[in-house]
Amino acid sequence: MSIHQLELTYIIKKIKELKAFIVGLQFPEGLKVHAIKVARQIELKTNATVIISADPCYGACDVADVDMRGLVDVIVHFGHRPLPIDYDVPVIFVDASSNIDVHGCIENAMNFLEEYNKIGLVTTTQHLHILDEVADLLEHNGKKILINKGIGTTRGQVLGCNFSAIKNMDADAFLYVGSGNFHALGIKLFTHKPVFVADPYLGEAREIDKFADRILRIRYARIAKAMEAERFGIIVSSKKGQSRLELAKNLKNMLNEEGKEGFILFLDDISPKLLLPFMDLDAFIMTACPRIAIDDSNIYKKPLLTPKELEILFKRRKWENYEIDEIKYTI
Ligand code: SF4
Incomplete structure (x- = not known):
């Protein structure tokens, strides 16, 4: 990924049109190395002062609009297209298209x-x-x-x-x-x-078949390990585009119906370290980014399941109907 001169010209034009004095910049990890160069260009060619968000950024689900509300007039968000979310601050989305030959x-x-x-x-x-x-x-x-x-x-x-x-x-x-x-x-x-x-x-x-088989075997093992669990943590993200509190409440009800305990944990960045104080829970359900349970499962000490895997655990969904968890957007 890179940021092209055309995209920079477009950003500068938009900032001038919006008469923005304070501009927030947000980049996914792979693009953060370009942040200083982009900030310098914006400050040289507009009257704006730039504030760079240095926190991790995972997608258009994770725009810094809540954190930067009241601080900036506009956010320039790189690397993602907008999602149907009410952002609290005007956002200029910039693709940062790849120019690699396909x-x-x-x-x-x-x-x-x-x-x-x-x-x-x-x-x-x-x-x-x-x-x-x-x-x-x-x-x-x-x-x-x-x-x-x-x-x-x-x-x-x-x-x-x-x-x-x-x-x-x-x-x-x-x-x-x-x-x-x-x-x-x-x-x-x-x-x-x-x-x-x-x-x-x-x-x-x-x-993709071999990879899919390997992941399914791992997921089966995680569900099997969670069979004995009595107390579950239901993780809810505070990121606007990942936050599924209603789903979490439904999962808590499901756990209660199955005679288990469920506790909702609300957090922004999700990491094994932040779950350490909750090790009296036996397993966790991830309602935030669906990738976390699949990509990072081996770094968590306790089984980390998706909501659909919890349905499988309680025999409310057949293993043959396994699906990746999905965040459904409405427009
Ligand atoms: S929730 Fe996860 S997969 Fe979806 S856009 Fe955000 S980071 Fe990407």
Whole structure:
């Protein structure tokens, strides 16, 4: 990811239009190294003073609008598209698109897609600008390409917590353009169809089945470990885009119905260290970012389950119907 001159020109124009005197900047970890350069440019070319948010930032679910309310006139948030959330401060969202070449990984992906005709195509913010170009490439190779808009997300975009762009899509297989396996895993578990990753950073394509099998085995073990639990912590995030208090209350009721105790824990950043004072609880349920329970489960001492895994534990959902937890946005 990088920040392009065109994006900087756009930001400076918007700040001048808004007549903003104090500007907040917020970057995901991979872009923070550009913060000083961007701040310097803004202060040189506008009358504004810049305040850089140095806290971790995970997504458009985590805009610093609450923290910076009253401090800044506008926030420039890099690396994510807006979600249907009422932000407390005007926010300028900047994609920080990747300029990495995708041709190599798409060519590799063609080998995996040979036997499929209708391909569902998705990606993340960093590659949305080249999605139609990728679709053209695949269509040129005889494929029919399906791209849908999700609920609250941009056309062709998936998030680690939202796969609405692929729901009800009549595809033979799915191609995810981007790094990592989590998004492809989510698509696999929602569709049970073949899913492939075209990874521009590694310049390769791969299928997701082995990874999905490994994750499912780990999840099964975590649920089994939580079978003996009597006291559960239900984690609720204070981040506006991740906060699901209603869900937490429903889970607490479910626990009570099953004869267990549930205690709601409200926190901003979630880490094993912050849960240490609560080790008299036997297991935790994560209602914040759905990635935490899957990506970080091995660093937590106690089983950390998703809400859907709790349903499996109490036999309210069949293991065969395992799904990644999702944050559903309304518009
Ligand atoms: S909740 Fe998690 S997966 Fe969803 S946008 Fe935020 S950081 Fe990404």
